[in-house]
Amino acid sequence: MxxxxxxxxxxxxxxxxxxxxxxxxxxxxxxxxxxxxxxxxxxxxxxxxxxxxxxxxxxxxxxxxxxxxxxxxxxxxxxxxxxxxxxxxxxxxxxxxxxxxxxxxxxxxxxxxxxxxxxxxxxxxxxxxxxxxxxxxxxxxxxxxxxxxxxxxxxxxxxxxxxxxxxxxxxxxxxxxxxxxxxxxxxxxxxxxxxxxxxxxxxxxxxxxxxxxxxxxxxxxxxxxxxxxxxxxxxxxxxxxxxxxxxxxxxxxxxxxxxxxxxxxxxxxxxxxxxxxxxxxxxxxNTGTPYYLALNPNLAPFDDKNVRIAFREAIDIDGLLEGVYNGVQKKAWSTTLPDTPPVGSFDESLVDSWGYDPEHAVKLLEQAGYTDVDDEGYRVKDGKRLTLQWDVDSLYVQTDQRQQLGEAIASSLKDVGIEVIRTPYDTAAYTAELAKGKHHIADASRGYADVGTSVAPFATISIPSSNGGSGINYGLLSDPQIDAAYGVISTSQDPEERIAAAYEVQHRILDEGYAVPIYIPKxxxxxxxxxxxxxxxxxxxxxxxxxxxxxx
Missing domain, CATH: 3.40.190.10 (Periplasmic binding protein-like II)
Known part of the structure; x- marks a missing residue:
C-alpha cells in the first residue's frame, strides 16, 4: 500500500x-x-x-x-x-x-x-x-x-x-x-x-x-x-x-x-x-461534551420517550444556572459543545430549540400513564410512584459545585411530581455500578478537542462492562442510528462527513430525549x-x- x-x-x-x-x-x-x-x-x-x-x-x-x-x-x-x-x-x-x-x-x-x-x-x-x-x-x-x-x-x-x-x-x-x-x-x-x-x-x-x-x-x-x-x-x-x-x-x-x-x-x-x-x-x-445528564432508556419509566422528554422539559436550566452560578456558566444546547473541532461540529440550529416547559411536561407524563398524584405530590402509575435513581461519582461532586446543582435539579423536579434519589458511589466502583443498569440518571462531562469524543459517550461500543472497564456510555444507550454515525465520525478523514454525522447524532439525542445538556464547563x-x-x-x-x- x-x-x-x-x-x-x-x-x-x-x-x-x-x-x-x-x-x-x-x-x-x-x-x-x-x-x-x-x-x-x-x-x-x-x-x-x-x-x-x-x-x-x-x-x-x-x-x-x-x-x-x-x-x-x-x-x-x-x-x-x-x-x-x-x-x-x-x-x-x-x-x-x-x-x-x-x-x-x-x-x-x-x-x-x-x-x-x-x-x-x-x-x-x-x-x-x-x-x-x-x-x-x-x-x-x-x-x-x-x-x-x-x-x-x-x-x-x-x-x-x-x-x-x-x-x-x-x-x-x-x-x-x-x-x-x-x-x-x-x-x-x-x-x-x-x-x-x-x-x-x-x-x-x-x-x-x-x-x-x-x-x-x-x-x-x-x-x-x-x-x-x-x-x-x-x-x-x-x-x-x-x-x-x-x-x-x-x-x-x-x-x-x-x-x-x-x-x-x-x-x-x-x-x-x-x-x-x-x-x-x-x-x-471547554470543548467536547457539556455537563449533561445521561438517561437510561432501558429501564422503566425512561423506556418511555414521553417520560424522558418530560424530565428534560421539567428542568429550569436557566434559572438553576443563575441561582447556583450567578449566570457565569452558560446553558448547553447540545451534547457537542461550540468550537469542538472540526470547526462547525456544533449544530447552531439547536440553540433555543428546546427548553423549560413544565405544563407540557405534565401533559407528557399523563400521556405516559402518570395521571394520579400521591399525598406527597409525586406522580403515580399503577400504584407505583415515579421515582428516578441518580447515580453519582463521589470524586466529581465538588467540581463546579455539581453537588449543589444536582440537589437543586432533584428538588425542582418535584414541582411536576418526579422524585429523584441521588446516590454517591466511590469512583473505583462507579462504572461497574452503572453497568448493572439499575440507575435512571448519571451525570458526566468530557473535555476533548475532537468531535468523536462528544459522540462516543452515546455509542454502543462505549457501554461500561461489569468489571468497570473504561466505558463512558453512562446511559447504556444502544441506538443503531447513533452507532452508524459514530462509525463515520471515528473513521472518516473528511471533516465535512464527520460534521454531517455529528449533526445527525445531536438531533437524534435531543429528539429521543437520551440526554439533557446542562451547561458549558469552563x-x-x-x-x-x-x-x-x-x-x-x-x-x-x-x-x-x-x-x-x-x-x-
Missing part, C-alpha cells in the same frame, strides 16, 4: 480551534496585562482542587492528572493553535492509503529524566501497553501491532481506521514513559505514584507527599520543545509546588494572602471576591499579577508550566 506523507491530517484542515483537552499547545494569557520579557527562576505555588486518583494517563482520563503530566511527559506529536499537528517526539509521520499503518520518524538525542534514551524500542513499549493491559482507556485507539523498523522509526498498525489517532497521540492520555520504568514496575505501581512518572518533559518529579503535595523541578537538559511553544530550551521556572487543597475558601485565602501564586477551580460565585482583592481570574470554555483559575505566560488548551486546562514565568 503506497503511503502518503502527512504532517497535517486532512481532518484538521478545518479545525481552526482544534486543540486537545490535553494537547501540547494552547493560547497563552498574561494575567497582569503586560507581557514584559520572560525571566528564569522562581517557584510557582499552585493549589489544585483535587489530587489525581490515578497517575497513569493511559489508565483513566483524569484532567487533573493530565494537567500535571503534560509538564512531565512530552507527546509524540503536538497540536498547534490552528488545529494542525506539528513534530514533537516524532519529527514526521506517514499514513497508508487505507489508514491502517502509521510510520513515525523519531527525534534523536532525547533522553528521559533517568538518563535513558528515547528510541523506537521504548516507544513500542509504550504503545504496546493497551495490547497487554486490556483495561486501559487507550485500548479504544485500535492499535493491533507495533513494529520497530530501526532505532528512529516505528510502524504502528491499527485494527481499524481511526480518524483521531494522531490527535490522541498529541494528548497526555499517551504519556511516553521511560522504558526502564515500564520494564521494572507494574501497571499498578505506575498508577499509584507520580514518582514513577519518568518522561522526557520540561519538568521532573522532585518529591511527592500523598494527600498533600507534588513538587516538580526544572529539567535543565530539556532542549527539544516543539515549535508550538513560545520559547526553546529549559523551562523558566525552577520549581512548581502543587498542593492538593479541596476546600474552596482555603484555596482563595491562600491566593489573597500570597501563599499561592495560582489556584484552581474558583466557583463562579467567588469570582467577585477574587477580583475584588486585585487578583486576576482567567476563564476558558476552567476558572485565579492568579497573582506576577504570573505570566499561563497556558490554556481548548477545554480550559493548563497544557504545561513550560512557558510560565514570574514577574520579578
Amino acid at each position: 503506497k503511503p502518503k506523507k502527512l504532517l497535517i491530517p486532512a481532518l484538521v484542515l478545518a479545525a481552526a480551534l482544534g486543540l486537545s483537552a490535553c494537547s501540547g499547545s494552547a493560547s497563552s494569557t498574561n494575567p497582569s496585562g503586560e507581557a514584559g520579557t520572560p525571566v528564569s527562576g522562581g517557584t510557582l505555588t499552585y493549589f489544585a482542587n483535587t489530587e489525581p486518583p490515578v497517575w497513569d494517563g493511559q489508565r483513566i482520563p483524569s484532567l487533573n492528572a493530565n494537567s500535571i503530566n503534560s509538564s512531565i511527559f512530552d507527546t509524540l506529536v503536538a497540536q498547534d493553535k490552528d488545529g494542525s499537528y506539528k513534530p514533537d517526539l516524532a519529527t514526521g509521520w506517514e499514513i497508508s492509503d487505507d489508514g491502517l499503518t502509521y510510520t513515525f520518524t523519531l527525534r534523536e538525542g532525547v533522553t528521559f529524566h533517568d538518563g535513558t534514551p528515547f528510541n523506537a524500542e521504548v516507544l513500542k513499549q509504550n504503545l504496546d501497553r493497551p495490547l497487554n493491559e486490556p483495561d486501559l482507556a487507550t485500548v479504544s485507539t485500535g492499535i493491533a501491532e507495533n513494529v520497530v523498523v530501526d532505532d528512529d522509526t516505528l510502524e504502528v498498525h491499527l485494527s481499524r481506521p481511526n480518524a483521531a489517532f494522531i490527535h490522541a497521540l498529541s494528548t497526555p492520555h499517551w504519556p511516553i514513559y521511560s522504558g526502564k520504568v515500564l520494564s521494572e514496575h507494574t501497571p499498578a505501581e505506575l498508577s499509584a505514584s507520580p514518582e514513577l512518572s519518568i518522561g522526557t518533559g520540561a519538568f521532573k518529579v522532585k518529591e511527592y507527599t500523598k494527600g498533600s503535595q507534588l513538587v516538580l523541578e526544572r529539567n535543565d537538559d530539556y532542549d527539544w520543545a516543539p515549535e508550538t511553544w513560545e520559547h526553546e530550551g529549559p523551562a523558566y521556572l525552577d520549581e512548581v509546588v502543587i498542593q492538593f487543597v479541596p476546600e474552596t475558601q482555603a484555596r482563595i485565602g491562600a491566593l489573597t494572602s500570597g501563599q499561592a501564586d495560582a489556584i484552581d477551580q474558583i466557583p463562579p460565585l467567588n469570582i467577585p471576591e477574587v477580583e475584588g482583592a486585585g487578583l486576576t481570574v482567567l476563564e476558558k470554555d 476552567k476558572i483559575v485565579g492568579t497573582t499579577n506576577a504570573v505570566q505566560g499561563w497556558k490554556f488548551d481548548a477545554v480550559g486546562y493548563t497544557d504545561s508550566f513550560y512557558d510560565v514565568w514570574l514577574h520579578q
Whole structure:
C-alpha cells in the first residue's frame, strides 16, 4: 500500500480551534496585562482542587492528572493553535492509503529524566501497553501491532481506521514513559505514584507527599520543545509546588494572602471576591461534551420517550444556572459543545430549540400513564410512584459545585411530581455500578478537542462492562442510528462527513430525549499579577508550566 506523507491530517484542515483537552499547545494569557520579557527562576505555588486518583494517563482520563503530566511527559506529536499537528517526539509521520499503518520518524538525542534514551524500542513499549493491559482507556485507539523498523522509526498498525489517532497521540492520555520504568514496575505501581512518572518533559518529579503535595523541578537538559511553544530550551521556572487543597475558601485565602501564586477551580460565585482583592481570574470554555445528564432508556419509566422528554422539559436550566452560578456558566444546547473541532461540529440550529416547559411536561407524563398524584405530590402509575435513581461519582461532586446543582435539579423536579434519589458511589466502583443498569440518571462531562469524543459517550461500543472497564456510555444507550454515525465520525478523514454525522447524532439525542445538556464547563483559575505566560488548551486546562514565568 503506497503511503502518503502527512504532517497535517486532512481532518484538521478545518479545525481552526482544534486543540486537545490535553494537547501540547494552547493560547497563552498574561494575567497582569503586560507581557514584559520572560525571566528564569522562581517557584510557582499552585493549589489544585483535587489530587489525581490515578497517575497513569493511559489508565483513566483524569484532567487533573493530565494537567500535571503534560509538564512531565512530552507527546509524540503536538497540536498547534490552528488545529494542525506539528513534530514533537516524532519529527514526521506517514499514513497508508487505507489508514491502517502509521510510520513515525523519531527525534534523536532525547533522553528521559533517568538518563535513558528515547528510541523506537521504548516507544513500542509504550504503545504496546493497551495490547497487554486490556483495561486501559487507550485500548479504544485500535492499535493491533507495533513494529520497530530501526532505532528512529516505528510502524504502528491499527485494527481499524481511526480518524483521531494522531490527535490522541498529541494528548497526555499517551504519556511516553521511560522504558526502564515500564520494564521494572507494574501497571499498578505506575498508577499509584507520580514518582514513577519518568518522561522526557520540561519538568521532573522532585518529591511527592500523598494527600498533600507534588513538587516538580526544572529539567535543565530539556532542549527539544516543539515549535508550538513560545520559547526553546529549559523551562523558566525552577520549581512548581502543587498542593492538593479541596476546600474552596482555603484555596482563595491562600491566593489573597500570597501563599499561592495560582489556584484552581474558583466557583463562579467567588469570582467577585477574587477580583475584588486585585487578583486576576482567567476563564476558558471547554470543548467536547457539556455537563449533561445521561438517561437510561432501558429501564422503566425512561423506556418511555414521553417520560424522558418530560424530565428534560421539567428542568429550569436557566434559572438553576443563575441561582447556583450567578449566570457565569452558560446553558448547553447540545451534547457537542461550540468550537469542538472540526470547526462547525456544533449544530447552531439547536440553540433555543428546546427548553423549560413544565405544563407540557405534565401533559407528557399523563400521556405516559402518570395521571394520579400521591399525598406527597409525586406522580403515580399503577400504584407505583415515579421515582428516578441518580447515580453519582463521589470524586466529581465538588467540581463546579455539581453537588449543589444536582440537589437543586432533584428538588425542582418535584414541582411536576418526579422524585429523584441521588446516590454517591466511590469512583473505583462507579462504572461497574452503572453497568448493572439499575440507575435512571448519571451525570458526566468530557473535555476533548475532537468531535468523536462528544459522540462516543452515546455509542454502543462505549457501554461500561461489569468489571468497570473504561466505558463512558453512562446511559447504556444502544441506538443503531447513533452507532452508524459514530462509525463515520471515528473513521472518516473528511471533516465535512464527520460534521454531517455529528449533526445527525445531536438531533437524534435531543429528539429521543437520551440526554439533557446542562451547561458549558469552563476552567476558572485565579492568579497573582506576577504570573505570566499561563497556558490554556481548548477545554480550559493548563497544557504545561513550560512557558510560565514570574514577574520579578
